[in-house]
Amino acid sequence: xxxxxNQEFECKKQKPLLIEGPIIVGAGxxxxxxxxxLKNNGxxxxxxxxxxxxxxxxxxxxxxxxxxxxxxxxxxLPLFGFPENFPKYPTKHQFISYVESYANHxxxxxxxxxxxxxxxxxxxxxxxxxxxxxxxYFSRWLIVAxxxxxxxxxxxxxxxxKFDGTVVHTSRYxxxxxxxxxxxxVVGCGNSGMEVSxxxxxxxxxxxxxxxxxxxVLPREVFGFSTFGIAMALLKWVPLRLVDKFLLLxxxxxxxxxxxxxxxxxxxxxxxxxxxxxxxxxxxxxxxxQIRSGKIKVMNGVREITKSGAKFIDGQEKEFDSIILATGYxxxxxxxxxxxxxxxEDGLPKTPFPNSWKGEKGLYTVGFTRRGLLGTASDSxxxxxxxxDQWRTIKDTKNICNSQIALQM
Numbered sequence: 135x136x137x138x139x140n141q142e143f144e145c146k147k148q149k150p151l152l153i154e155g156p157i158i159v160g161a162g163x164x165x166x167x168x169x170x171x172l173k174n175n176g177x178x179x180x181x182x183x184x185x186x187x188x189x190x191x192x193x194x195x196x197x198x199x200x201x202x203x204x205x206x207x208x209x210x211l212p213l214f215g216f217p218e219n220f221p222k223y224p225t226k227h228q229f230i231s232y233v234e235s236y237a238n239h240x241x242x243x244x245x246x247x248x249x250x251x252x253x254x255x256x257x258x259x260x261x262x263x264x265x266x267x268x269x270x271y272f273s274r275w276l277i278v279a280x281x282x283x284x285x286x287x288x289x290x291x292x293x294x295x296k297f298d299g300t301v302v303h304t305s306r307y308x309x310x311x312x313x314x315x316x317x318x319x320v321v322g323c324g325n326s327g328m329e330v331s332x333x334x335x336x337x338x339x340x341x342x343x344x345x346x347x348x349x350x351v352l353p354r355e356v357f358g359f360s361t362f363g364i365a366m367a368l369l370k371w372v373p374l375r376l377v378d379k380f381l382l383l384x385x386x387x388x389x390x391x392x393x394x395x396x397x398x399x400x401x402x403x404x405x406x407x408x409x410x411x412x413x414x415x416x417x418x419x420x421x422x423x424q425i426r427s428g429k430i431k432v433m434n435g436v437r438e439i440t441k442s443g444a445k446f447i448d449g450q451e452k453e454f455d456s457i458i459l460a461t462g463y464x465x466x467x468x469x470x471x472x473x474x475x476x477x478x479e480d481g482l483p484k485t486p487f488p489n490s491w492k493g494e495k496g497l498y499t500v501g502f503t504r505r506g507l508l509g510t511a512s513d514s515x516x517x518x519x520x521x522x523d524q525w526r527t528i529k530d531t532k533n534i535c536n537s538q539i540a541l542q543m
Contacts, residue, residue, distance in 0.1 A: 149269060155179040156275035156498075156521060157264050159253070161244040162189050163233060164501030164510045165279035167211045170240040171518030174213055177525045179277075181244035182266060188244070189233045191283055192226060195305040199333050200226040203325060203417045205360045209507045212514050214239050254472040255495050262496060274496050275521055278471065281501035282412070282482065283463035291321070293439040300456040304330060305463070310337030313456055318342065319444055321436065322460030323349050323397070325414065328421040330460055331430045342452065343425075346435045349397055350404040350415035351422065352381055353388040361417065365405060378403025389418060395425050396432035409487075412504035465502070491516050 155172065158165045161183035172179045187193050201223045202209050206216045209229075214236050220228055237243075248266040253276060255262050262276040286305040294301060304326045310333040320331050323345045331341040352361050361381065368377045381404055385392075392399065400407055404415040424430040434448045443453035465481025476493035477483060483490035487503045491513040498517045503509025 153273040157273045158277040160279035167514040168500045169242045171514045175522035182248040183244045184249040186246045198309045212511045277498045279500045284466040287462045287464045303459045310334040313339045316455035319454045319457045327460035332421045335429045342431045348400040354417040356384045
């Protein structure tokens, strides 16, 4: 078997490759972050990426007007910050350039177009085997970095196959310019649903946003300060429930009563709900004002899609030209990771944060904390330290063995 450290090699199909360091599955921000932290600790790694680029979710599946919802200091990857000239909330293209600069800075070269078909631990040899369409890779360590948002979530909606117009998931939505002057049904009211609806308004479309459940809407900033930043600062000194009360008071003061707009709040506070379920509060960037003006219309749940529109659970029926599914993403880990009970059926670690980063037999996860890039940075540093300790032990053992052999010759 031969070692393999980057994509600049050629091998015969299905040739087994023994990787000296960890195998990382996924070349998004999580995979790059853990690779950089490993390199900083003197440990090489190999990243396998199914697409042909870094951060494919951002490059191929993000809409044009997307910006970071949090200030850049909360979204930095470990060991390498954003450029100082970047705005407080970097754009999609600025974030992509940052990710590419990050990879260049640490000389990280993923192996692209490698779809992991199966990964499993072989007890007899103490190694993980990761099989792609081209090769079989073996390593002591496997790092799952595909994240919580690997595949679009497409809910079953009665009658949607009958609809004559365009149906598109937000993963394929780029701009409202494609929907100018159309009546558009937006299914979902999270950050994506709100921003897509706002984008549609700015291109003279008429969005109807479906709100199926309760939702927390918070101001992105309070008196010029990041709401998230204030919450993080308070959590160091104040109990979580008091911080939630502060956030709701600030929201009511700046945004008013969202219940009157058809956006009913959950009984559980925004941070407590996020920690328990992963459901992120919406940070308003202008959609609420369009809802108040009537340009974005809030609708109850869909009962059935018809040939020309939709019937709603409150009895209304309306015609639409297009439907946009702002229904989020899901993990794909159960599809390819076999023989491990570390993940749930939904593809998330069973062990809650902050201990979700490490499994058994050399299995690690990064990007599954439900805490965004802050969680990614934290887990990457932990994983790198843990593997580096093992790496040094293995190296020391090899050096001792080599020295003993040399003395006997």
